[in-house]
Amino acid sequence: MQQPPAPPAVQVDCNDARNWDAPQRPFRIHGDTYWVGTRCLGAILVASERGHVLIDGAQATSAPMIRANVEALGFRMADVKVILNSHAHSDHAGGIAELQRASGAEVAATAWSARVLRTGKATPDDPQHGALPDYPGAARVRTLADGETVRVGTLALTLHPTPGHTPGGSTWAWRSCEQGKCVEVVYADSQTPVSAPGFRYTASPTALADFARSHARLEGLRCELLITPHPSASSFWERVERVERAGVVPSLLDDQACRGLATRARAQLAARVEQERRAR
Numbered sequence: 001m002q003q004p005p006a007p008p009a010v011q012v013d014c015n016d017a018r019n020w021d022a023p024q025r026p027f028r029i030h031g032d033t034y035w036v037g038t039r040c041l042g043a044i045l046v047a048s049e050r051g052h053v054l055i056d057g058a059q060a061t062s063a064p065m066i067r068a069n070v071e072a073l074g075f076r077m078a079d080v081k082v083i084l085n086s087h088a089h090s091d092h093a094g095g096i097a098e099l100q101r102a103s104g105a106e107v108a109a110t111a112w113s114a115r116v117l118r119t120g121k122a123t124p125d126d127p128q129h130g131a132l133p134d135y136p137g138a139a140r141v142r143t144l145a146d147g148e149t150v151r152v153g154t155l156a157l158t159l160h161p162t163p164g165h166t167p168g169g170s171t172w173a174w175r176s177c178e179q180g181k182c183v184e185v186v187y188a189d190s191q192t193p194v195s196a197p198g199f200r201y202t203a204s205p206t207a208l209a210d211f212a213r214s215h216a217r218l219e220g221l222r223c224e225l226l227i228t229p230h231p232s233a234s235s236f237w238e239r240v241e242r243v244e245r246a247g248v249v250p251s252l253l254d255d256q257a258c259r260g261l262a263t264r265a266r267a268q269l270a271a272r273v274e275q276e277r278r279a280r
Contacts, residue, residue, distance in 0.1 A: 014040035014232055020091060021062055026069035030225055030252070031176035032155070033185055036069035038062050041091055042229045044187055045070055046174060050153025051081035054105070055172055055187055056229055057095030060135050066095060067102050077103040081152045083138075084159075085109050086189040086229045087166040088116035089128065094135035108142040108150055110161055112168030117141050126166055127207060131196035162218065164211035164269075165190040171214075173221060184222040186258055190229055191215070191265035193272040201269070202276045211269050215262040223258035234261060 012022045022039035029035055029044075037043035041058035043066045052075060057063060067077055080103040086092050088109070096117065100107055109117055116122065120137040122129045144150070149158045160171040169189040176185045191214060193201055201207045228234040234257060242251040254260075 012039050031178035033176045048153035048155045053082045054080050055084045056092045057099045060094035063095035063098035080105045083107045087169045088113040090133045090135045092229050097136035097138045107138045110168040111143045114141045114143045127195035127199050162189045162214035164214045183224040185225045186223040187227045193269050218258045218262040224253050224255050226257035
């Protein structure tokens with residue numbers, strides 16, 4: 001792992017949205033895969049000699065930092081050919097329009113997410129509708145099918161729809177190789193049952209079934225290196241710090257990580273369902 005991330009001088013509370021743009025030095029996670037996001041919000045660059053893929057744009061205010069991080073690694077924004085998204089909320093998609101303008105890249109997403117990304121406005125079937133800020137809409141958003149693989153140069157990133165947190169939630173999987181060692185990387189979308197006041201998962205015609213399918217899908221993925229849009233969801237910084245202490249990449253790997261994420265997500269959803277039932 002090159003250019004390891006320097007921890008901030010002051011501990012950053014990423015549960016506080018006011019800290020979501022806390023700076024983070026970019027670094028190689030593994031092989032062709034780089035962290036270019038803030039300390040609290042993921043943005044992942046997957047690079048090749050014939051063009052790059054960027055996943056997520058964090059907040060609208062994060063876009064300049066993400067661009068600077070990409071360039072600090074020696075890459076050009078003009079070589080970003082496709083921008084993908086985990087889910088179309090302002091803290092993961094807010095910067096996409098600006099990053100698209102800076103790169104000229106195409107944006108690609110699930111049908112539901114594509115509709116939201118074009119306008120930057122949440123729709124009524126989003127559990128957080130009414131509690132989310134709008135953000136700048138993106139142009140040239142291509143719709144992807146379930147299981148479709150996005151290819152740029154030698155890169156191949158496969159879409160695994162994981163709805164629940166939003167109806168268009170997307171998990172991305174690809175293979176990353178380094179010094180003869182290839183690992184299956186998964187950038188797993190958020191699985192938390194967070195909602196606007198008044199929304200009830202137990203009253204939704206789709207949300208509980210969506211989450212159930214997503215949890216099962218995560219369990220079925222080949223998943224050796226897990227990354228999440230909110231790094232705390234996968235203990236990402238704790239694992240990175242283990243790599244720094246041990247000096248070996250395997251400290252970052254865990255082939256049970258996606259199963260663990262699904263198990264935690266099921267427990268969170270069960271607690272939310274029980275809370276709603278008691279409140280009736």
